[in-house]
Amino acid sequence: MVASSLLRSLTRRGCAGPAAFSRYYRHHQHPFSTAASAAGAQSEAGWGFPGLGPTAKGEKARVVVLGTGWAGSRLMKDLDTGGYDVVCAAPRNHMVFTPLLASTCVGTLEFRSVAEPLARIQPAVSKSPGSHFFLARCTGVDPDAHTIDCETVTDGQKDALEPWKFKVAYDKLVFACGAEASTFGIHGVADNAVFLREVHHAQEIRRRLLLNLMLSEVPGISEEEKRKLLHCVVVGGGPTGVEFSGELSDFIIRDVKQRYSHVKDYIHVTLIEANEILSSFDVRLRQYAAKQLVKSGVRLVRGIVKDVQPNKLILDNGEEVPYGVLVWSTGVGASSFVKSLPFPKSPGGSFFNDGRIGVDEWLRVPSVQDVYAIGDCSGFLESTGKEVLPALAQVAERQGKYLAQLLNHVMKAGGGHATSAAEVDIGPPFVYKHLGSMATVGRYKALVDLRQSKVG
Amino acid sequence: MVASSLLRSLTRRGCAGPAAFSRYYRHHQHPFSTAASAAGAQSEAGWGFPGLGPTAKGEKARVVVLGTGWAGSRLMKDLDTGGYDVVCAAPRNHMVFTPLLASTCVGTLEFRSVAEPLARIQPAVSKSPGSHFFLARCTGVDPDAHTIDCETVTDGQKDALEPWKFKVAYDKLVFACGAEASTFGIHGVADNAVFLREVHHAQEIRRRLLLNLMLSEVPGISEEEKRKLLHCVVVGGGPTGVEFSGELSDFIIRDVKQRYSHVKDYIHVTLIEANEILSSFDVRLRQYAAKQLVKSGVRLVRGIVKDVQPNKLILDNGEEVPYGVLVWSTGVGASSFVKSLPFPKSPGGSFFNDGRIGVDEWLRVPSVQDVYAIGDCSGFLESTGKEVLPALAQVAERQGKYLAQLLNHVMKAGGGHATSAAEVDIGPPFVYKHLGSMATVGRYKALVDLRQSKVG
Missing domain, CATH: 3.50.50.100 (FAD/NAD(P)-binding domain)
Known part of the structure; x- marks a missing residue:
């Protein structure tokens, strides 16, 4: 019942099969081409490629979260699913309690003890008709069209699905995609x-x-x-x-x-x-x-x-x-995906800070509407006058909590849907208090x- | 201390490095060539290739067990390590409680709940100086020289050891290497x-x-x-x-x-x-x-x-x-390794019975001395007048228990060492009583x- 109504809703929102998809992509190669995306989003079938189309006014607004780490998981846990649909796209379906990971290598802890499925952190993603978890990587973002491009992650699993591309429209987009282990370019x-x-x-x-x-x-x-x-x-x-x-x-x-x-x-x-x-x-x-x-x-x-x-x-x-x-x-540094994003970056200074998505004191990406970045993938812009915070679970988790409050507040003030939050008071800025190490x-x-x- | 004394004992028993090994193998290609093996075993350095040489009279006798399934694990559990050194060569270091495996696929049980490390079943293999577990496959047996050829199993692990060949001399050899999943030759x-x-x-x-x-x-x-x-x-x-x-x-x-x-x-x-x-x-x-x-x-x-x-x-x-x-x-059938062994086989009849190592009523391989076979890899010879038993955990476990008693009895009667059991009374034959399914x-x-x- 739920599944078939979901399918109806997908169809209504303009899902189409692979043929339509490849047709779209043949014409519009570059994921960041605003013209192309706009054309796609406005094509007569609504979209003309597979994905989740824009939400309507009467529906819940959709928060799209990229990542299931400390920042993203805390954010999704605290989001008010009465007013928001939560859609998460990430290459793993669980949060890892990273400080205990070392203990699992030698059998002190079981692996399952340090991993928590997202569906348990935020049950809506597996139950609510408009909330989803997609095992997928974001490959591009179009802030003007309010859409992201995604591709499924199958980790070399033969016989599974071929990598499948789709788009998701967002009302709010949160980058919480973390950083990469840094190798400093050392060979091997x-x-x-x-x-x-x-x-x-x-x-x-x-x-x-x-x-x-x-x-x-x-x-x-x-x-x-x-x-x-x-x-x-x-x-x-x-x-x-x-x-x-x-x-x-x-x-x-x-x-x-x-x-x-x-x-x-x-x-x-x-x-x-x-x-x-x-x-x-x-x-x-x-x-x-x-x-x-x-x-x-x-x-x-x-x-x-x-x-x-x-x-x-x-x-x-x-x-x-x-x-x-x-x-x-x-240590970790900005991932190549984050580096490739067309947003201003936080000031470099050290290897670890270089290339993070620049945010203002409310963790917003200031050059665009409805886009936020939290955790290791983000850093305060120079204009904030604040230092880039260290890549710690403590920072990420606190930012996730803060942003959930902000978004819940915005939603309740009527600013949940895309481009409708400009007039809403968003409350106090994020303040980080280090509790110790x-x-x-x-x-x-x-x-x-x-x-x-x-x-x- | 233990490790260095082990090393001394290895050296005394004639261990040599890879150079000596490859020299040996260049001259003697065929693992079943009796002349070659005998020459190797009698070479002036004792062996002239890496491995465990024959035990001396004053030392414990060595039971070499191939396999860590129901049969082999039960056998090793019950062997009297006061009189025997236990050496196991198998491609996995644990026993699997196979009837519960299906429950682990869907999370009803944890994987570790159905696997028991051999070192816990028989602690001697990790503690006693002359007992060992080798993560290795047996590639051949020389019943006259009382030796087996082995090769390490690394399962494609890069950076680990290159496949390493060695020999192990046995006083008693027990095949407990199970069977293979049968595909009936169906493509794909x-x-x-x-x-x-x-x-x-x-x-x-x-x-x-x-x-x-x-x-x-x-x-x-x-x-x-x-x-x-x-x-x-x-x-x-x-x-x-x-x-x-x-x-x-x-x-x-x-x-x-x-x-x-x-x-x-x-x-x-x-x-x-x-x-x-x-x-x-x-x-x-x-x-x-x-x-x-x-x-x-x-x-x-x-x-x-x-x-x-x-x-x-x-x-x-x-x-x-x-x-x-x-x-x-x-279902399962005889593995290609078992089929390749130069021993008489149990009568075919069905696909599942074909090619098992033929044993007499005491689970001995009758054509040679000091060799036994238990579990799915073995079957009664036609001459016993008994039916080949089904490939069940129940059969394998009971055979392991029986053979441990037989070998312990033989050892106590002074027949533990190679070729010394001919005169010893080995007690009653194995009788299988099916307890139900x-x-x-x-x-x-x-x-x-x-x-x-x-x-x-």
Whole structure:
């Protein structure tokens, strides 16, 4: 019943099959061509390509959210679905509780414990007729037509759907698509290292660890080969790298000695950092963390990685470091999609801030209507006079919460639909209050830095 | 300490590096060439290739077990590690509780609940200096030299070890390597269908199911495409196929209606069987099962699959059946490795029995010394006058238990080492008593067939 009424509503809003779609795309190649999009949106069939067409005045307004991270998930959780339909397009259908990801690599936590399905965070996406989750990547945005282009993500799944393109019209559009792991252009990182940002990364690390533990037990393998297979190298001494190193050494002390006692003396952890570990923490906490890590058997190396090859990496002093598992965690930077967007960017300054979508103090993208950006993909514009906030869960989650309040308020004041919010008072600007930082270092020990700072 | 003493013992037993290994293999290509193996085993360095050499009289005898299924796991669990070293070579390091695998596909059970690491079943393999688990496949056996050839299994893991070959000398060798999913030579099965025998199969089915549920929600997809994506086809009406169909329909009734209500009316399950479903069960139970399945929405199709293509299969009456997920569960047959072994085989009769390693009433391979076979890879020789037992967990587990008792008894009587058991009384032969069969059909309903039969 629901499904068929949904279909009717799709049809009414101008959905068409693949033929119409390819016809549209043959004529209008460039996704950012305003003329083309406008022509498409105004074609006589309403749209002339598959997707969700604009909402009508009597219907709920549609908030389109790109991303299911800390920012997007909190936003969708708090949106008032009495007045809004929530449509989310993202390459994953769950939120990841990233600070606990390191613990899943070694079995301290189950993978499902750190992932929460979006449908549980915001049930409307699976139940309400006008709300949806689409497993898709946004490929372009047309702020004038108030539409985005999307393409399904199938992750190489054969037999599934061919990548399928569609458009979604929005009343409000929120970029919450996060950042990318930064490799600083170092050769071989993407091919050989594992990041630690998604559940499948943690699964891959766990799989490699256990596989190498088993392979190192095979008879006749040289001592050198064993040490290589069981050398876990972590590059990047931020909280993630430090926490993962701590978890790894816990795993070695607790589990490997018990369950892989034949090879327990061959496993080692090295943490490579170009500067200080945990540089954002107070100096005494940093020193404590370093001492704890060394005590747990982690080798701390100050160095810069120059090149990464399949079984070894090269430091800038020429030293070769053979490894069995390489985890890369040197922070994040703007994704190429975010960089490609036709919006002003937040000021660069550092590698990590460069290229983020610039927002004003209300987290709006000021050059266009009804577009917002929150979390790691966004940063305050220079004109706000505020510093770009760090790429932290704490910031993203707070921004999601703030923006939900703002949008709910706007909707209640009659500004929910596209281009109707200009006259509405949107309340106070976003103010970030840093509550402190925490990092575990293994063996049930952790650092807490409570020097409070009020930024923004 | 343990590791270094292990290394000493490996060296003493004649382990050598890859160079020596390749030298050996250059001269002696054929793994079954007795002359070559004997020459190798008697070469002046003891062995001249990597591996575990023969045990000495004062040491524990070594039982080499190939496989970690029902038969092998039960055997290793019960082996007396006071007198035996246990060495297991298998492509997976855990036992799978196969009857519950179907429940993990739809989230009723967690994957880890149905897999038990071998190191927990028999802790000696990770702790005792002479006991090991090797993640490796056996590639050949030399019964005269009492050695097997092995090659590590890395499952396409790049950056891990190159496939590594080694030999293991045995005092007792037990084939417990199971059978293979049978495809009856039907084109396209291996490429397009998922079996339901390993944890990764269940993971793959779950992944495809959830992916297709999400993809079917994408706007603009045709009704036909949606029905195809969400059509789950199960081929094979044995207990596995029936139980999986039941779990699937439970999943649809309970979870899909709730969590994917937009597309709930498009998902369907079809069970294809050439003959009767659950043919080994009593006729009234079969009828009850069929009724229950139909009631839960499963479409039962009597037909023979002729060809399997990426998104559809063709029945022998020409009917085309489009599918989104295809699960293949038409029983098992002897693996190509088992077929290649130079031992007499159990009588064929049916596809499922053909090519199993022939054993006598004590589960010994009679033509050679110290070699046994249990579980799905073995079958009684014609000379025993007994029927080949069905490929059931029940049979395999009972055989593992029996053989552990036999081997423990032999060891205590002084026959633990190679070629020393000829004079030892080995006790009563194996007798199989069927305790009954069970199959769930979903909705907390199950069949139990208690017609007892004493075979053997």
